[in-house]
Structures are given as C-alpha cells and as structure tokens.
Amino acid sequence: MSRALPQVEPDPGLPSRVTVYEVGPRDGLQNESATVPTEVKAELVRRLVAAGLDTVETTSFVHPDWVPQLADAADLLDLLGDEGRGPRRPVLVPNVRGLDRALESGVGAVAIFGSATETFARKNLGRGLAESVAMFAPVVERARAEGLWVRAYVSMCFGDPWEGPVPVPQVVDACRRLMDLGCHQLSIGDTIGVGTVGHVHRLLDALGAAGIGPERVGVHFHDTYGQALANTMAALRDGVTVVDASAGGLGGCPYARSATGNLATEDLVWTLDGAGVETGVDLDALVETSTWLAGRLGRPSPSRVVTALAG
C-alpha cells in the first residue's frame, strides 16, 4: 500500500473543515537535540507551506540562552522573506523584548506561552501566574496596536508533572485571563499527554460556559500516552476547528521513556482526509517533507503514517 491515500467515508459528527496549525518548525525543532542549519529550517517552512499547511509557526524569539536551537530566529525570517510573514506565520514571543525583535523582523502574528498552573509558570516563566499575566499584558497590547494576530498557548491544561491533576475551573480561569488581554485564539495544551476524551469534553464545556467558545480554541495534544489523536477527535466533535500538530511528529522521540511528542501532522491529516474533513494539506507532499527532514535529523520520524508510507 505504498503511497496509499485514505479512503473517504465522511463522518457527519465532524466539522467540514479544520485548520491545521503546524508547530513543527518551532515547537518541534526546539525539542530536537540535533542542530538544524538555518537554510534547512527555511526549506522546511517553505515545503510545509507548499504542502498546504494553513498556518505555520516558524520560530521563537525566546532568549537564545533558553532555546539555543532557535537562536537564529531573525536570520530565518530574513531568509524566508515574505514567505515567513503575514498573519498565518506566527512566531513565539516570551515578553516585550522578544516582541521587539519579532517586530524588527517584520512578523504579522505572535504567540505567547502561558500556563494553567502556578508551578509550571514559575519553572518555565520564572514568575507566578498573576505576574506572568502582568508580563504578557503589554506584549498583547503592543502586538494588537501593531495590527498583529495574537495566540495564547496555555500549557498543563490536563495535568502537571509537579501538581498532578489540574482542576478545570483553574484552567478556565487562566484561559479567561489571557483572553481578556485581547488574544485572538487560545491553544489549550496537554503538555504531558495525560488527558483523555471525557476530560477534553469537560474542559471545552467549561470554557464555553465562561464565554470562550470552540471557535476561539485550538487544541494541542501530546502523544506521550497514545491519546493525542483520540483526544483531538473528541475536541472536533465539540466544535473545535483548529488543531496543533507537528510535521513528522517532530519534537518527540517515541523510543524514549519521556517521549513528549506532538501529534504528528500526517497522522491527523490521514484521519481528516478519510473522514472527509477538508484541510487543504497534500498528504503526499507532507510525507515527503518529513522524510526529507528525518534524513537531515539522522533519525526516523515517529509518525506512524510517515513510517508506513515512506521508504
């Protein structure tokens, strides 16, 4: 079944169209140990766009000491030119300094990276939840004033490695505070991959009740416990239409105990193609891209679809 494409049998419980939000170049590569040359990153972004990915998060303007893998953010955007700009080529910015650098590079969209838990906020952002929202406020304000599209990631929405289960009202509160800053879209993240389908429904219900409907929400699942695709499908049945995924499963190694891989874009697109849900993505071109990049990274892709189709 080399180069087989999924058979189409529409599922009436799913939306007719889904936006795949490709996080591979940023979230994927920042978690890869290999150093990837800037030219290769640029080619990756170009290929992903050519394969039909609607939104591609290109890089991060986090301080190079924190994420050395993406220290070449400005160079990458220079190389990409117009292809790396516009409202559907977001970059991550951690604070106002990062936003300044991103604006100098001419970006049209940014993402901030918040937390649903106090502990992760302190570990990842160096400050508590309230202080981190205060830190993000001028970032979002200035970004909006510059006409940028703004996304807020919320991590640890389903569990936290230090705090354990995270109460749904606490997650809703964190989401509400970030949306109140003026963000256009949330991405609710199961950073450690522990969530299951009932939990997805419950959180989306609670967000809806708090005035954050599924049209404002993207979902970001990790496959640590094999749940990413099942959880994604549960969210789509609840009306979500934006799904984060990483080409070839970039950023996660399935052979490691602490695998924290993102949902592989190919595995998601296989499902959506088969269920008659439009994504605009050319699965064949995407598999070729991930196979090419796996060669550059010197290891096989953890995506099941890439493994099955490539070679």
Next chain:
Amino acid sequence: MSRALPQVEPDPGLPSRVTVYEVGPRDGLQNESATVPTEVKAELVRRLVAAGLDTVETTSFVHPDWVPQLADAADLLDLLGDEGRGPRRPVLVPNVRGLDRALESGVGAVAIFGSATETFARKNLGRGLAESVAMFAPVVERARAEGLWVRAYVSMCFGDPWEGPVPVPQVVDACRRLMDLGCHQLSIGDTIGVGTVGHVHRLLDALGAAGIGPERVGVHFHDTYGQALANTMAALRDGVTVVDASAGGLGGCPYARSATGNLATEDLVWTLDGAGVETGVDLDALVETSTWLAGRLGRPSPSRVVTALAG
C-alpha cells in the same frame, strides 16, 4: 509522572463497561520473530488474567508449518491447565483438524479467521470466500455441538493490500455468512490499518441494518497509520463494547516500515480508565507484564503508555 494513572473524567457518550479481548499471546506472538519458550507464554497468559483481562486468546491450532511460533499450542494448554480453558480463553482454529486438536486440549472457546475479500481468502486460507465459508461450516457446527463459544474474525474489512478499498456491502455480506453459521461474535478487523472514523460508523451502521447489532461485534484495529485508538473510540460511541487489543502492542514493531501492530492494551486501558469506562484491568499490573515480556523479547514495547510508565 512515573506510575501516574489517568485522571477520571467520565464521557457520557461511551458505554459504562468494555470487554477487552486480549489477543497478545496469539495474534501478538505469532507476529514476533523471537521464539518464546512455552513456559514464558504460560506465564504471560497467567499474568494477563491476573491483571484482570476478561478474555485472553491463548494460542492457535493452525498447522505448525504456517505459524511455527505457536507450534506448542497443546503443550501450552497442558501447562496452563484450568487457567487456559473455559469460555473466555479462546484459541484460533483454522479448520476441522485444528478444532480436533483444540478439543483434545480441552478448550472452551474457539475463533475462526475469515476474510472480507476474495484475494486475502485465497492468499491466507488457500481458497475463495465461498469455499472458505464452506470450510468453516463444519467447524462452527461441531464447536457449537461441543458447547464451545465461537468467534469469527473477519479480516480486511477496511481495505485490502491487493484489492484496495473494500465495499461496505461486501464486508457486510462476508460477516452475515459467518454469523449465519452460528458464530456468537464477530471481530471486524482493519488488518492493514487504513480505516478512519467515518468508515467505522458506516460499517457498523450497515452491519446493524443487516441484523448484526453492536452487541455481537468486536473491533480489531491496527495502528499502522496511527488510527487504532481513534477508530476504537468511534466504535464505542456506536455501541460496541468488545475491543481487541494486544498487551504492550505485541506483534507490531513501530520502527519498521510495514508496522502492522495491534492497538496496545495499555493505551486503550489508559483511555477507558480516564473516561470512567470499567474494564476490570489493573493498568499497573499490565504495564509490568508488558515490560517483563519486552525484556524476554529483547526489544522495547511499542506501547506509548508502557514507554512512558515503565523503566
């Protein structure tokens, strides 16, 4: 999060209880290249039963030339004694000769292995669809006369490597003919793993319309394209309550291009535990079992949950 257990958030769209039909000792081990000593197989079955698996398919009485990995079927059942018998310890039987051998070993349940496609019937059974049903008729008749519980696997229900897409009416017809022989339960198999959620709904709908309701149907998904868990959850939403899975993902290697692995029992149980669906399975004991067996097989388990929790 070592030894973390999933947080429970019930999902009202799912059944309250699911029977996990454990296929690891048979379907898993017959696809492993390592030779596993009979004593290890016996310990595997005992551990799986002790971990709470309701139904465990123990071995196959297929001719040893075809499946040398399971040539010790009679010896295994001797070793297991009463633990390997009864209506919830089925064995696979290919024909009347296999049934004779299984009956000599005192089994209480058997499974036959049919096909939804002509080509796979010829390749796997050495005869066409009609002739294979004729071959199974005396097997089922005699098994029922001996008071055995009988399951019919139907392979290639979602796609066939030679024929491509398999029309739903053709699958329903193959299922109908096997059920008409007097089988108690069907297991509809996506042997090459290409199916997606809409296809699952459509096939279950069509089976129901043909008088084969979800209470007679088990589902058997492979993770070749990453779809096994998502497809299983789709089937549960349609009323299915029997799910085939393989402890530790036995039988499939995720690193190989032609990975044809079964759904890992641990990944399924993680989902069901989290969604508040009773299975009776002790996930911790199951992970320990798969970790132990992986050591015997000399390779890591492809299950994501085992990878995340073990070590």
